[in-house]
Amino acid sequence: MLCALLTLFPGAVRPYLDESILGIAQRQGLLQVECVDFREFTHDRHRTVDDRPFGGGPGMVLKPEPIFEAVEVTEQRLGVFHKVLLCPRGRRFDQAKARELSECERLLLLCGRYEGFDERIRTGMEWDEISLGDFVLAGGELAALSVLEASVRLIPGVLGCAESAISESFETELFDYPHYTRPRVFRGMEVPEILISGDHGAVARWRRAEAERLTALHREPPVPPAPHTDSDDQPDPSGT
Numbered sequence: 001m002l003c004a005l006l007t008l009f010p011g012a013v014r015p016y017l018d019e020s021i022l023g024i025a026q027r028q029g030l031l032q033v034e035c036v037d038f039r040e041f042t043h044d045r046h047r048t049v050d051d052r053p054f055g056g057g058p059g060m061v062l063k064p065e066p067i068f069e070a071v072e073v074t075e076q077r078l079g080v081f082h083k084v085l086l087c088p089r090g091r092r093f094d095q096a097k098a099r100e101l102s103e104c105e106r107l108l109l110l111c112g113r114y115e116g117f118d119e120r121i122r123t124g125m126e127w128d129e130i131s132l133g134d135f136v137l138a139g140g141e142l143a144a145l146s147v148l149e150a151s152v153r154l155i156p157g158v159l160g161c162a163e164s165a166i167s168e169s170f171e172t173e174l175f176d177y178p179h180y181t182r183p184r185v186f187r188g189m190e191v192p193e194i195l196i197s198g199d200h201g202a203v204a205r206w207r208r209a210e211a212e213r214l215t216a217l218h219r220e221p222p223v224p225p226a227p228h229t230d231s232d233d234q235p236d237p238s239g240t
């Protein structure tokens, strides 16, 4: 995968990109990341990337010109990308989306800052708008790194053991089962006997049962449909 990460803070993301899974994937040649500082695409003396909002209000808005130019120059140089815009109002990121993005040959991630983007950045290019969740970060960098890491670890060959990605939470309808390693007893807490039994069938059944138990414990049960009442049959007085 070739990833272009458009950010005003390449120095903040680079160290993370070079560690652990993302670093390994790059060293294996399975991932290449180009950090593009869109401030480099300004043409004024102050290298201005933001400006006050039309209509007034708080905060500063990211200007369209440097971002359009950064995307266009990057695509001229490296080819067409699947373009992701990180923003709170995007579709909530999940494992299915990570799997979909892991198949992209070229993935561009655009990180906002301040009050966010001039709306023409959204409307003037085709974006896959992704949110990390219902909260507001100061910038898109942590969201971009999360999206990239979740996707890259699903690229075949990146994880040491491909099986670990298959049994994980969200890959099935169940959360992952509990894991234990040495020592067998730690501060009086023992590893479940069955995991040391050598009985692979029993271990598999125990893990399945534990995954079901934890899923039931940590996920809300589905909301049952509201019971039908007589008032549902009355005509709507507003006529709508």
Ligand SMILES: C[S@@+](CC[C@H](N)C(=O)[O-])C[C@H]1O[C@@H](n2cnc3c(N)ncnc32)[C@H](O)[C@@H]1O
Pocket: 086, 087, 088, 089, 110, 111, 112, 113, 114, 115, 116, 117, 130, 131, 132, 133, 134, 135, 136, 137, 138, 139, 140, 141, 143
């Ligand atoms: C302070 S936020 C802007 C928030 C915006 N004014 C709003 O209320 O939706 C600045 C940037 O951080 C990023 N960001 C913030 N929260 C995010 C989230 N939940 N998911 C993805 N990106 C987020 C986006 O790139 C956004 O443009």
